[in-house]
Amino acid sequence: MLAGDPLMQYGYGIVAYRNTLFTLVLAFALFTLLATPSIIFYSRGTAYDISFTNQTGYEVYSIGNLGYSSV
Numbered sequence: 001m002l003a004g005d006p007l008m009q010y011g012y013g014i015v016a017y018r019n020t021l022f023t024l025v026l027a028f029a030l031f032t033l034l035a036t037p038s039i040i041f042y043s044r045g046t047a048y049d050i051s052f053t054n055q056t057g058y059e060v061y062s063i064g065n066l067g068y069s070s071v
Helices: 012-043 047-053
Strands: none
Touching: none
16 A cells, blocks of 8 residues: 555544445345335235225335235
8 A cells, every 4th residue: 555545544444334335235226126126016016096095105115005905
């Protein structure tokens, strides 16, 4: 390492934290991209249209919205 290396002026712990944080951001971005087709598929269901009128939450994006069971 060079003496003027801007990353090492903060110390190893801070640099390792930054690298870990960057890796986690990339990992969760990848997980979001992988989950997007499932979320879109689940949102097209109609199970919660009948049961819970006037309720707009995240339930339409869950697998329960597919409507395979009824109460």
